[in-house]
Amino acid sequence: MNISSLIMFDEFERYIRQYEPGLTREQMQLIRSKSVLKKVRRRQVLLHEGEVCQHKIFVLRGLLRTYGTANDGSEYVMKFTPEYEWITDPDSYFNRTPSELNIDAIEASDVVLWSHDDFEALRTVIPEINTLSEKLITQNMGVTQKRILLNISANAEEKYQYFIATYPDILRRVPLHMVASYLGVSRETLTRIRQGQAVAAKS
Protein backbone atom coordinates (compact mmCIF):
# COMPACT_ATOMS: atom_id res chain seq x y z
CA MET A 1 0.00 0.00 0.00
CA ASN A 2 1.44 3.42 -0.92
CA ILE A 3 1.51 6.44 1.36
CA SER A 4 -1.37 8.27 -0.28
CA SER A 5 -3.59 5.20 0.27
CA LEU A 6 -2.51 5.05 3.91
CA ILE A 7 -3.41 8.70 4.40
CA MET A 8 -6.80 8.16 2.79
CA PHE A 9 -7.54 5.13 4.95
CA ASP A 10 -6.59 7.10 8.05
CA GLU A 11 -8.97 9.85 7.01
CA PHE A 12 -11.76 7.33 6.41
CA GLU A 13 -11.07 5.78 9.81
CA ARG A 14 -11.39 9.17 11.52
CA TYR A 15 -14.70 9.65 9.74
CA ILE A 16 -16.01 6.27 10.92
CA ARG A 17 -14.85 6.94 14.48
CA GLN A 18 -16.90 10.15 14.61
CA TYR A 19 -19.98 7.94 14.44
CA GLU A 20 -18.70 4.91 16.30
CA PRO A 21 -15.98 5.99 18.75
CA GLY A 22 -16.23 2.68 20.61
CA LEU A 23 -14.84 0.48 17.82
CA THR A 24 -11.82 -1.58 18.82
CA ARG A 25 -8.56 -1.62 16.89
CA GLU A 26 -9.38 -5.13 15.62
CA GLN A 27 -12.84 -4.04 14.40
CA MET A 28 -11.33 -1.05 12.65
CA GLN A 29 -8.71 -3.29 11.04
CA LEU A 30 -11.50 -5.51 9.72
CA ILE A 31 -13.36 -2.52 8.30
CA ARG A 32 -10.16 -1.37 6.58
CA SER A 33 -9.65 -4.81 5.07
CA LYS A 34 -13.12 -4.64 3.47
CA SER A 35 -12.83 -1.05 2.24
CA VAL A 36 -11.54 -0.59 -1.30
CA LEU A 37 -9.97 2.74 -2.26
CA LYS A 38 -10.55 3.88 -5.81
CA LYS A 39 -9.35 6.88 -7.77
CA VAL A 40 -12.03 7.98 -10.21
CA ARG A 41 -11.44 10.08 -13.30
CA ARG A 42 -13.74 12.96 -14.21
CA ARG A 43 -16.75 11.56 -16.13
CA GLN A 44 -15.90 7.99 -15.12
CA VAL A 45 -19.02 5.94 -14.53
CA LEU A 46 -19.36 3.94 -11.29
CA LEU A 47 -22.84 2.58 -11.95
CA HIS A 48 -24.60 2.07 -15.29
CA GLU A 49 -28.39 1.81 -15.42
CA GLY A 50 -29.43 -1.79 -16.01
CA GLU A 51 -26.65 -3.12 -13.76
CA VAL A 52 -27.10 -4.20 -10.15
CA CYS A 53 -25.56 -1.59 -7.85
CA GLN A 54 -22.70 -3.46 -6.15
CA HIS A 55 -21.37 -0.86 -3.72
CA LYS A 56 -21.98 1.66 -1.03
CA ILE A 57 -19.71 4.49 -2.13
CA PHE A 58 -18.15 7.03 0.23
CA VAL A 59 -16.64 10.17 -1.30
CA LEU A 60 -13.37 11.18 0.36
CA ARG A 61 -12.59 13.88 -2.18
CA GLY A 62 -14.43 15.03 -5.29
CA LEU A 63 -18.03 15.10 -6.43
CA LEU A 64 -20.30 12.40 -7.84
CA ARG A 65 -23.62 12.69 -9.62
CA THR A 66 -26.54 10.24 -9.67
CA TYR A 67 -28.84 10.58 -12.64
CA GLY A 68 -31.62 8.84 -14.51
CA THR A 69 -32.78 8.95 -18.10
CA ALA A 70 -36.31 10.06 -18.96
CA ASN A 71 -38.41 8.45 -21.70
CA ASP A 72 -37.34 11.12 -24.19
CA GLY A 73 -33.68 10.32 -23.55
CA SER A 74 -32.88 13.42 -21.53
CA GLU A 75 -30.94 13.11 -18.27
CA TYR A 76 -32.32 14.00 -14.86
CA VAL A 77 -30.08 14.59 -11.89
CA MET A 78 -31.20 12.74 -8.79
CA LYS A 79 -28.42 13.71 -6.44
CA PHE A 80 -25.00 15.32 -6.07
CA THR A 81 -22.65 13.62 -3.62
CA PRO A 82 -19.70 15.72 -2.39
CA GLU A 83 -16.95 14.87 0.11
CA TYR A 84 -17.93 12.98 3.24
CA GLU A 85 -21.23 11.76 1.91
CA TRP A 86 -22.33 8.30 0.81
CA ILE A 87 -24.08 7.26 -2.35
CA THR A 88 -25.64 4.02 -3.55
CA ASP A 89 -28.86 2.99 -5.26
CA PRO A 90 -30.41 1.53 -2.08
CA ASP A 91 -33.19 -0.31 -3.90
CA SER A 92 -30.86 -1.99 -6.39
CA TYR A 93 -28.09 -2.55 -3.85
CA PHE A 94 -30.26 -4.17 -1.27
CA ASN A 95 -32.75 -6.09 -3.45
CA ARG A 96 -30.17 -7.04 -6.13
CA THR A 97 -32.35 -5.65 -8.93
CA PRO A 98 -31.15 -3.73 -12.02
CA SER A 99 -30.72 -0.06 -11.26
CA GLU A 100 -32.54 2.67 -13.18
CA LEU A 101 -29.80 5.11 -12.24
CA ASN A 102 -26.26 6.01 -13.22
CA ILE A 103 -23.50 7.30 -10.98
CA ASP A 104 -20.59 9.20 -12.48
CA ALA A 105 -17.90 11.65 -11.40
CA ILE A 106 -18.28 15.38 -12.02
CA GLU A 107 -14.78 15.93 -10.64
CA ALA A 108 -11.81 13.57 -10.33
CA SER A 109 -12.57 11.85 -7.02
CA ASP A 110 -11.20 9.53 -4.32
CA VAL A 111 -13.84 7.11 -3.10
CA VAL A 112 -14.12 4.19 -0.70
CA LEU A 113 -16.15 1.22 -1.92
CA TRP A 114 -17.96 -1.28 0.30
CA SER A 115 -19.20 -4.21 -1.72
CA HIS A 116 -22.55 -5.78 -0.88
CA ASP A 117 -21.08 -9.09 0.25
CA ASP A 118 -18.28 -7.52 2.27
CA PHE A 119 -20.74 -5.19 3.96
CA GLU A 120 -23.04 -8.09 4.86
CA ALA A 121 -20.05 -9.87 6.36
CA LEU A 122 -19.00 -6.75 8.28
CA ARG A 123 -22.40 -6.16 9.80
CA THR A 124 -22.69 -9.65 11.22
CA VAL A 125 -19.42 -9.31 13.17
CA ILE A 126 -19.65 -5.56 13.92
CA PRO A 127 -23.28 -4.77 14.81
CA GLU A 128 -22.37 -1.08 15.32
CA ILE A 129 -22.16 -0.88 11.53
CA ASN A 130 -25.93 -1.35 11.38
CA THR A 131 -26.48 1.74 13.47
CA LEU A 132 -24.10 3.75 11.31
CA SER A 133 -25.78 2.46 8.17
CA GLU A 134 -29.27 3.27 9.39
CA LYS A 135 -28.20 6.71 10.58
CA LEU A 136 -26.86 7.53 7.13
CA ILE A 137 -29.94 6.15 5.38
CA THR A 138 -32.30 8.16 7.55
CA GLN A 139 -30.33 11.38 7.14
CA ASN A 140 -30.59 10.81 3.44
CA MET A 141 -34.35 10.19 3.77
CA GLY A 142 -34.73 13.51 5.59
CA VAL A 143 -33.07 15.35 2.71
CA THR A 144 -35.17 13.41 0.21
CA GLN A 145 -38.45 14.19 2.00
CA LYS A 146 -37.59 17.87 2.06
CA ARG A 147 -36.92 17.71 -1.64
CA ILE A 148 -40.25 16.09 -2.44
CA LEU A 149 -42.04 18.67 -0.33
CA LEU A 150 -40.27 21.44 -2.27
CA ASN A 151 -40.97 19.74 -5.59
CA ILE A 152 -44.69 19.61 -4.97
CA SER A 153 -45.09 22.88 -3.08
CA ALA A 154 -42.50 25.42 -4.28
CA ASN A 155 -42.14 27.32 -7.52
CA ALA A 156 -38.92 27.32 -9.57
CA GLU A 157 -37.57 30.42 -7.83
CA GLU A 158 -38.15 29.03 -4.33
CA LYS A 159 -36.51 25.74 -5.29
CA TYR A 160 -33.47 27.57 -6.58
CA GLN A 161 -33.31 29.72 -3.42
CA TYR A 162 -33.38 26.61 -1.27
CA PHE A 163 -30.70 24.97 -3.37
CA ILE A 164 -28.23 27.86 -3.13
CA ALA A 165 -28.90 28.25 0.61
CA THR A 166 -28.40 24.52 1.25
CA TYR A 167 -25.66 23.67 -1.25
CA PRO A 168 -23.70 26.89 -1.94
CA ASP A 169 -20.57 24.88 -2.52
CA ILE A 170 -22.12 22.49 -5.03
CA LEU A 171 -23.56 25.40 -7.01
CA ARG A 172 -20.01 26.64 -7.63
CA ARG A 173 -18.75 23.24 -8.75
CA VAL A 174 -21.52 22.02 -11.05
CA PRO A 175 -22.44 23.19 -14.57
CA LEU A 176 -25.65 25.20 -14.57
CA HIS A 177 -27.55 22.78 -16.81
CA MET A 178 -27.12 20.09 -14.15
CA VAL A 179 -28.53 22.38 -11.48
CA ALA A 180 -31.51 23.04 -13.75
CA SER A 181 -31.91 19.30 -14.24
CA TYR A 182 -31.71 18.70 -10.48
CA LEU A 183 -34.38 21.31 -9.84
CA GLY A 184 -36.59 20.06 -12.67
CA VAL A 185 -36.70 23.43 -14.43
CA SER A 186 -35.53 24.35 -17.91
CA ARG A 187 -32.15 25.99 -18.40
CA GLU A 188 -33.92 29.09 -19.72
CA THR A 189 -36.05 29.38 -16.58
CA LEU A 190 -33.00 29.02 -14.36
CA THR A 191 -31.09 31.67 -16.30
CA ARG A 192 -34.07 34.03 -16.02
CA ILE A 193 -34.28 33.46 -12.24
CA ARG A 194 -30.56 34.09 -11.77
CA GLN A 195 -30.68 37.26 -13.87
CA GLY A 196 -33.68 38.51 -11.85
CA GLN A 197 -31.79 37.92 -8.62
CA ALA A 198 -28.63 39.60 -9.88
CA VAL A 199 -30.68 42.68 -10.82
CA ALA A 200 -32.46 42.63 -7.44
CA ALA A 201 -29.13 42.35 -5.62
CA LYS A 202 -27.74 45.40 -7.45
CA SER A 203 -30.73 47.68 -6.94
Place this chain on the structure above:
Amino acid sequence: MNISSLIMFDEFERYIRQYEPGLTREQMQLIRSKSVLKKVRRRQVLLHEGEVCQHKIFVLRGLLRTYGTANDGSEYVMKFTPEYEWITDPDSYFNRTPSELNIDAIEASDVVLWSHDDFEALRTVIPEINTLSEKLITQNMGVTQKRILLNISANAEEKYQYFIATYPDILRRVPLHMVASYLGVSRETLTRIRQGQAVAAKS
Protein backbone atom coordinates in the same frame (compact mmCIF):
# COMPACT_ATOMS: atom_id res chain seq x y z
CA MET B 1 -56.60 -9.47 25.21
CA ASN B 2 -59.83 -9.73 23.21
CA ILE B 3 -60.37 -11.96 20.19
CA SER B 4 -60.13 -9.20 17.61
CA SER B 5 -56.72 -8.22 19.00
CA LEU B 6 -55.59 -11.84 18.86
CA ILE B 7 -56.63 -12.10 15.23
CA MET B 8 -54.79 -8.91 14.41
CA PHE B 9 -51.62 -10.06 16.14
CA ASP B 10 -51.79 -13.36 14.25
CA GLU B 11 -52.09 -11.46 11.00
CA PHE B 12 -49.14 -9.26 11.89
CA GLU B 13 -47.11 -12.35 12.80
CA ARG B 14 -47.86 -13.93 9.40
CA TYR B 15 -46.69 -10.71 7.77
CA ILE B 16 -43.41 -10.71 9.73
CA ARG B 17 -42.82 -14.38 8.94
CA GLN B 18 -43.02 -13.69 5.22
CA TYR B 19 -39.81 -11.71 5.61
CA GLU B 20 -38.18 -13.67 8.39
CA PRO B 21 -39.42 -17.30 8.28
CA GLY B 22 -36.58 -18.42 10.54
CA LEU B 23 -37.77 -16.62 13.69
CA THR B 24 -38.28 -18.89 16.69
CA ARG B 25 -41.46 -19.00 18.74
CA GLU B 26 -39.69 -17.16 21.58
CA GLN B 27 -38.46 -14.41 19.24
CA MET B 28 -41.95 -14.00 17.82
CA GLN B 29 -43.35 -13.83 21.34
CA LEU B 30 -40.91 -11.04 22.15
CA ILE B 31 -41.89 -9.13 19.02
CA ARG B 32 -45.55 -9.46 20.00
CA SER B 33 -44.85 -8.15 23.47
CA LYS B 34 -43.31 -4.98 22.00
CA SER B 35 -46.02 -4.43 19.37
CA VAL B 36 -48.89 -2.16 20.39
CA LEU B 37 -52.20 -2.49 18.55
CA LYS B 38 -54.16 0.71 18.07
CA LYS B 39 -57.53 1.47 16.56
CA VAL B 40 -57.46 4.85 14.84
CA ARG B 41 -60.49 6.94 14.05
CA ARG B 42 -60.88 8.68 10.70
CA ARG B 43 -58.98 12.01 10.82
CA GLN B 44 -57.20 11.04 14.03
CA VAL B 45 -53.66 12.39 14.11
CA LEU B 46 -50.79 10.00 14.94
CA LEU B 47 -47.98 12.53 14.53
CA HIS B 48 -48.13 16.34 14.83
CA GLU B 49 -45.43 18.46 13.22
CA GLY B 50 -43.09 19.83 15.89
CA GLU B 51 -43.23 16.58 17.86
CA VAL B 52 -40.58 13.88 17.76
CA CYS B 53 -41.88 10.89 15.82
CA GLN B 54 -42.05 8.11 18.42
CA HIS B 55 -43.12 5.12 16.34
CA LYS B 56 -42.71 2.95 13.34
CA ILE B 57 -46.33 2.42 12.29
CA PHE B 58 -47.58 -0.63 10.39
CA VAL B 59 -51.04 -0.42 8.81
CA LEU B 60 -53.02 -3.64 9.20
CA ARG B 61 -56.23 -2.15 7.85
CA GLY B 62 -57.11 1.34 6.66
CA LEU B 63 -55.22 4.20 5.10
CA LEU B 64 -52.91 6.85 6.56
CA ARG B 65 -51.64 10.08 5.09
CA THR B 66 -48.36 11.89 5.73
CA TYR B 67 -48.41 15.58 4.97
CA GLY B 68 -46.48 18.79 5.51
CA THR B 69 -47.50 22.42 5.63
CA ALA B 70 -46.05 24.93 3.17
CA ASN B 71 -45.08 28.48 4.11
CA ASP B 72 -48.44 29.78 2.92
CA GLY B 73 -50.28 27.36 5.24
CA SER B 74 -51.47 24.96 2.57
CA GLU B 75 -51.04 21.22 3.06
CA TYR B 76 -48.88 18.99 0.88
CA VAL B 77 -49.28 15.24 0.83
CA MET B 78 -45.99 13.40 1.17
CA LYS B 79 -47.29 9.85 1.20
CA PHE B 80 -50.32 7.58 1.41
CA THR B 81 -49.85 4.42 3.46
CA PRO B 82 -52.39 1.63 2.86
CA GLU B 83 -52.62 -1.85 4.39
CA TYR B 84 -49.40 -3.82 4.80
CA GLU B 85 -47.13 -0.84 4.52
CA TRP B 86 -45.08 0.99 7.14
CA ILE B 87 -44.86 4.69 7.85
CA THR B 88 -42.67 6.80 10.09
CA ASP B 89 -40.72 10.03 9.76
CA PRO B 90 -37.32 8.32 9.56
CA ASP B 91 -35.33 11.49 10.15
CA SER B 92 -37.29 12.50 13.26
CA TYR B 93 -37.67 8.94 14.53
CA PHE B 94 -34.01 8.07 14.29
CA ASN B 95 -32.36 11.38 15.16
CA ARG B 96 -34.96 12.37 17.81
CA THR B 97 -35.56 15.75 16.17
CA PRO B 98 -38.92 17.54 15.81
CA SER B 99 -40.79 16.36 12.76
CA GLU B 100 -41.90 18.69 9.98
CA LEU B 101 -44.62 16.24 9.07
CA ASN B 102 -48.05 15.12 10.24
CA ILE B 103 -49.54 11.64 10.00
CA ASP B 104 -53.31 11.20 10.15
CA ALA B 105 -55.93 8.63 9.15
CA ILE B 106 -57.92 9.04 5.95
CA GLU B 107 -59.96 5.96 6.90
CA ALA B 108 -60.62 4.33 10.28
CA SER B 109 -57.56 2.09 10.62
CA ASP B 110 -55.96 -0.68 12.66
CA VAL B 111 -52.26 -0.10 13.16
CA VAL B 112 -49.34 -1.73 14.95
CA LEU B 113 -46.96 0.63 16.75
CA TRP B 114 -43.30 -0.05 17.47
CA SER B 115 -41.89 2.58 19.78
CA HIS B 116 -38.33 3.80 19.30
CA ASP B 117 -37.04 2.35 22.57
CA ASP B 118 -38.81 -0.97 22.17
CA PHE B 119 -37.51 -1.30 18.65
CA GLU B 120 -33.94 -0.58 19.76
CA ALA B 121 -34.35 -3.27 22.42
CA LEU B 122 -35.79 -5.71 19.87
CA ARG B 123 -32.97 -5.23 17.36
CA THR B 124 -30.24 -5.99 19.87
CA VAL B 125 -31.72 -9.39 20.75
CA ILE B 126 -33.17 -10.24 17.30
CA PRO B 127 -30.63 -9.13 14.68
CA GLU B 128 -32.96 -10.38 11.90
CA ILE B 129 -35.08 -7.30 12.65
CA ASN B 130 -32.29 -5.13 11.22
CA THR B 131 -32.52 -6.88 7.90
CA LEU B 132 -36.29 -6.50 7.85
CA SER B 133 -36.00 -2.84 8.80
CA GLU B 134 -33.40 -2.08 6.15
CA LYS B 135 -35.37 -3.98 3.51
CA LEU B 136 -38.42 -1.85 4.21
CA ILE B 137 -36.44 1.38 4.26
CA THR B 138 -34.78 0.62 0.94
CA GLN B 139 -38.07 -0.37 -0.71
CA ASN B 140 -39.39 2.96 0.43
CA MET B 141 -36.31 4.71 -0.95
CA GLY B 142 -36.92 3.06 -4.33
CA VAL B 143 -40.45 4.44 -4.45
CA THR B 144 -39.21 7.84 -3.30
CA GLN B 145 -36.47 7.99 -5.95
CA LYS B 146 -38.98 7.15 -8.65
CA ARG B 147 -41.18 9.93 -7.38
CA ILE B 148 -38.40 12.53 -7.47
CA LEU B 149 -37.50 11.45 -10.98
CA LEU B 150 -41.14 11.90 -12.03
CA ASN B 151 -41.38 15.23 -10.22
CA ILE B 152 -38.44 16.70 -12.07
CA SER B 153 -38.95 15.01 -15.44
CA ALA B 154 -42.66 14.42 -16.08
CA ASN B 155 -45.52 16.79 -16.80
CA ALA B 156 -48.75 16.81 -14.77
CA GLU B 157 -50.49 14.35 -17.10
CA GLU B 158 -47.63 11.84 -16.96
CA LYS B 159 -47.48 12.08 -13.17
CA TYR B 160 -51.20 11.39 -12.95
CA GLN B 161 -50.89 8.44 -15.38
CA TYR B 162 -48.13 6.95 -13.26
CA PHE B 163 -50.16 7.45 -10.10
CA ILE B 164 -53.28 5.67 -11.38
CA ALA B 165 -51.18 2.85 -12.85
CA THR B 166 -49.24 2.37 -9.61
CA TYR B 167 -51.93 3.11 -7.00
CA PRO B 168 -55.32 2.37 -8.61
CA ASP B 169 -56.69 1.37 -5.24
CA ILE B 170 -55.61 4.54 -3.45
CA LEU B 171 -57.13 6.70 -6.18
CA ARG B 172 -60.54 5.24 -5.34
CA ARG B 173 -60.15 5.83 -1.60
CA VAL B 174 -58.72 9.33 -1.44
CA PRO B 175 -60.42 12.68 -2.11
CA LEU B 176 -59.29 14.20 -5.38
CA HIS B 177 -57.79 17.31 -3.79
CA MET B 178 -55.37 15.09 -1.88
CA VAL B 179 -54.29 13.36 -5.09
CA ALA B 180 -53.68 16.82 -6.60
CA SER B 181 -51.68 17.78 -3.54
CA TYR B 182 -49.65 14.55 -3.73
CA LEU B 183 -48.87 15.18 -7.40
CA GLY B 184 -48.07 18.84 -6.81
CA VAL B 185 -50.63 20.07 -9.34
CA SER B 186 -53.64 22.32 -8.79
CA ARG B 187 -57.09 20.80 -8.40
CA GLU B 188 -58.16 22.57 -11.62
CA THR B 189 -55.29 21.03 -13.58
CA LEU B 190 -56.10 17.56 -12.24
CA THR B 191 -59.79 17.94 -13.14
CA ARG B 192 -58.84 19.06 -16.64
CA ILE B 193 -56.52 16.05 -17.08
CA ARG B 194 -59.21 13.63 -15.89
CA GLN B 195 -61.83 15.16 -18.20
CA GLY B 196 -59.42 14.95 -21.11
CA GLN B 197 -58.79 11.27 -20.43
CA ALA B 198 -62.50 10.50 -20.01
CA VAL B 199 -63.17 12.08 -23.41
CA ALA B 200 -60.24 10.20 -24.97
CA ALA B 201 -61.54 6.90 -23.52
CA LYS B 202 -65.01 7.42 -25.02
CA SER B 203 -63.90 8.39 -28.52
